[in-house]
Amino acid sequence: MLHSKTRWHSPAADPDAVRELARSLSISPLLSSLLVTRGKATPEEALVFMDGGGQEQHDPFLLKGMTEAVPRIRKALQENEHILVYGDYDADGVSSTALMIHLLRYLGASYDIYIPHRSNEGYGLHNHALDWALQQGVSLIITVDTGISAYHQIAYAKELGMDVIVTDHHEPPALLPEAYALINPKLPDCPYPFKGLAGVGVALKLAQALLGGDIPEAWTEIAAIGTVADLMPLLGENREIVRRGILSMRNSRFPGIRALLEVSGVTMNTVGAVNIAFGMAPRINASGRLDHAGRAVSLLTTEHAEEARELADELDLLNKERQLVVERIVVEATAKLEERIAAEGLPDVIVLASEGWNVGVVGIVASKLLERYYRPVIILDIHPETGMCKGSARSIPGFDIYAALSSCSSLMDHFGGHPSAAGMSLHRDGLGAFADALNDYASGVLTPEHFVAVTSADSEATIADLSLQAADELERLAPFGMSNPLPKFILRGAVVKETRTMGAEGKHLKIVLQQGKHIIEAVAFGKGALGALLPGGTKVDVLAELSVNEWNGSRKPQLMLQDLAVHETQLFDLRGAADAVRQAREISERLTPYAGTDPYRAVVVSRKERALVPDELKGMSLWTYDENGGISAHDDEQNKLEEERVSVLCLLDLPESPEQLDAVLQTFPLIDNVALLHSIRERRERLQVPTRDHFKALYKLLASVAAAATPEHEVLLRLSRQTPLSVRMLSMMLDVFEELDFIERHQGLITFVTQPAAKSLTASQHFIRLGQVAQMEEYFMDGSLSELQDFMQSRRQGVS
Structure with missing residues (x-):
């Protein structure tokens, strides 16, 4: 019995709505069902969702602050002011910075960029960076993917005589900075209809506003990278940005994007949002995690193919190093947490800190611990000299980590983020009070139901439903990502026909599943060890995504296994x-x-x-x-x-x-x-289910072997030489003869009784017991697993 890692939930689509949508658009019931469950039940909504269109794009001047920002930037261009683009070190910040570089190049501006070092400086604006900007002659600062919480720093910039235009998408704090312009769709009084833009999405809207809406299509490639990497919802305008970006990326003219796709092992003409999320984004993020994000910005803005290849190779190596660092910290953090659980139990909010935990990867570590323990997790690195802690939080559905941090803001030097992820800094002396405050807050918010992981599936299906045609049709729902995930299907009662491991050291697993006459292969990455738990014939339920396996010109449907359950012992x-x-x-x-x-x-x-x-x-x-x-x-x-x-x-x-x-x-x-x-046991040493012929033959031998009193060990030795039966078997048969008075045992000697009273073998309890023991041994030695399982089940029913 294998328990699924999460509880699966599959919403039931209205069958009438499914039929009507399928009829109206001439699509399959499977695709129609997915559209209905995702809230696209009318033909108009479904077509916009599948095919896109202008309905998903909004006027950039609907963003509050845009009408102030555009004239100020145009004035800076006209007067040849030196502009500073101040970005962030994650993939969204890198993309936002790169997009602004392309914009300012296009406009012929004089500019510099500044991205803080994650480990040495941390997130946000810093006064020393503003001092540096002043020395460079900067008079206008444009922040991208940062700045909405920089109240004091922006006040300092004003003192220095520099104007600041903030473009950001993070949750606004109660006290907003007094910048020249604040552009953030999440501002309470911002009328912009779509609130889910990434930082790079806001930067893209600024570019549209400056250029009258007509921007180079290639810039959407960079916007797509940041939007997907920052886990923004792929709905509404984001969906259109990413869709356009992916189409452009398949024929990208950017040397950096071409090199990044190549080093990520992504086929350029089939790149999708999933490739961005799992191939490109981790390599871009690795630059800011282990080195400086400027290297990734250079990759996305270089015009030289050779430089792009060198930078892409460097990011690939950094990503490999990042994976090793994460693995080490996960082991250390897990050990620390298990000690705490043994002493105090599992807390509602996990807070762990240590020296030597690279601050660039603590967010990834938090995600991995969340997956294992299904609790909100905060992982912090402690600076050994200053005692300052910098960390990242990841949260579970139903627990707004930004709100939780806001409830104890006085305990931190700085914090910011989203409901599901955040960052913070504080001194190590305050860690205990910080953890206590978060858990006190959680006690009033979280219920036992919050700690049961639930995975939403789109529908229950059969292998027959999940054909190559179905896999191709599902692409109409792309791009896939946050709020529009790859469809997940529940298959029940599939039978494992075969398993085999793949990759280095058998790390991955391929399973052949069958339902009736239909067969499909399923791939489970990182689950090679699972193969030993799924012998042929095992009946399983699986949660999986449908994809297409292309190899040597052949295309066939394939499942990407997400979870699995076996309900029988x-x-x-x-x-x-x-x-x-x-x-x-x-x-x-x-x-x-x-x-x-x-x-x-x-x-x-x-x-x-x-x-x-x-x-x-x-x-x-x-x-x-x-x-x-x-x-x-x-x-x-x-x-x-x-x-x-x-x-x-x-x-x-x-x-x-x-x-x-x-x-x-x-x-x-x-x-x-x-x-x-x-x-x-060797065949010779086993018991056999006794028959009358066994006892008849033995009776005749005993008549000669033990006609006179003979030591039992000698009798057994001589009998074992003259029969194929084991000594164990012979000894237990002698017990039967003794019980029936066919022999006498006395002081280690056996004597054959020449004229015993006639008795049935079945009258002997030893005969019955010998049969039972021999039958049990036969099942355990030679029985198939199904035969043995049935035997044990019958015994269980007998003792229950």
């Missing part, structure tokens, strides 16, 4: 394992991520003769078979756990009797998975 066939203890540890580790919401519990059952110690088992409970036909815990503490669900039961040794097997099943009535790790 599974048996893992590791019989005859060379190192059963090691294999038990490995199977337990593989199953840990699929334990569901119940506490994970692994149990090992073995003979006492193994003399295992708990340290060998790494947290698994140890139980042993006892001489009374039952099982007992290694220590008293484990006896308290009998009624809890067992995630995996590892049988290191075969039960010696059905009673021992029944004791296992009775002690652990709720078992998700069973791992069979017992040794396989």
Whole structure:
């Protein structure tokens, strides 16, 4: 049994609306259903969503502050003022800065740029940067993707005689800076109809306003990168920006974008929003995370192909380094959190800080811990000399992290962000009060339901529904991203036909799934270890996205696996394992991520003769078979756990009797998975289900072997030489003969009874027991997994 990592929710589309939309637009019911569930139920709405159009573009002068900003910039151009573009170091800030460079070049302006160093300076405007700007002769500053919270810094700029135009999209604070112009669609009194623009989207609207709406189409490529990278909703105007940007990017004239696509392994003529999100954006962000974002700005603004290739290669190397740094910090942060959980339990809001945690990647680390623990997470780097902490927050649905930080703003030097992500700085001495304040706030907001991760699927489908034609048709819903995700489908009751690992060290997994006569391949990235948990014939439910696999001119539908569940108790066939203890540890580790919401519990059952110690088992409970036909815990503490669900039961040794097997099943009535790790006896040493012929042949041999009193060990030795039966089998058959008075045992000697009373074999309890033990052994030694599962289920019903 494998539990899904999240609870799947699939909305039910109105069937009448689905049919009507499909009829009106001559589209498939599958596409029609997706449009309806995404709120595009009328033909007009659906066509605009699928095909775009001018309805999604708005007049830039609807943005409050634009009417003040444009004349001021034109005045600066006319009077040849020196302009400073002040940006940010993330992919949105880099894109915004690059777009403004292209604009100012186009206008023939005199300009400089400034992007703070993430680790050395941190987010936002800084007075020392303003001092530098004054020395450069700057009289006008245009901020991009930053500035809405820079009240004091903008006041300082005014003192220095510089005007500041703020273009930003972050949440405005209560106290707004007194800039020459504030352009932010989220300002409370801004009439702009679309509030979801990225920083680069606001910069693009400024360019449109300055150029009368007619901007070079290629600039939308840069706007698309920042919009996708900053996880802005791909709805409304953003959708049009990204759609146009992607179309232009497929024939990009920018050397930097061409080089970035190449180093990201993206085919230029098929690039999409997903490639931007997972290929281009991480490399752009790596520049600001581990070095300086200026390198990425240079890549997006260079006019030279050779320089572009060099810069793209540098960003690719930085991204690889970033991945290693993230992996190290995740390990350290997880260990620190697990210690805290052991001592205090899991907090509602996780706050972790340490020296040596690169501030450039703490946001990624926070995301990874959120995925694992499903709690709002804040990760901070502590400067070893000053004690100042800089960090990033990531939050779960239903918990506005910006509002949470606002509730304890007095404890921080600076903060800013969105409902789902934010950044902050404070001194290490205030970390305890900061964590307490956030958790106090969370206690009044969060409920147990918030901590259950839910994944929204678009619909339930069958493999037959998910054809190549369906995959091609779904592209009409692109570009995909925030608020318009790739469609997810739930397939129930598919059967695993085959699994195989892919990539270095088998890191990834390919699964062949079947429903009826229909077959499809599913790819699960980073889930190579899952293959060992899905033997052929396993019935699974999967949550997956539909894509197209293109190889050597061949195209076929393919699923990208997001989540998976197996609802039946599974048996893992590791019989005859060379190192059963090691294999038990490995199977337990593989199953840990699929334990569901119940506490994970692994149990090992073995003979006492193994003399295992708990340290060998790494947290698994140890139980042993006892001489009374039952099982007992290694220590008293484990006896308290009998009624809890067992995630995996590892049988290191075969039960010696059905009673021992029944004791296992009775002690652990709720078992998700069973791992069979017992040794396989040589055929000669096994029991056989007894027949009358077995006893008839043995009776004749005994007449000669034990006509006179003979030591039992000698009788067994001679019988084993004359029959194919094991000594174990022969010894248990002698028990039957003794019970029926066919032989006599006395002081280690056996004597054959020459004229016994006639008795039926079935009158012997030993005969019945021998049959039961032999049958159990036959199932455990030679039975298929399905046969063994049916046998264990019948035993379970007998003891329940």
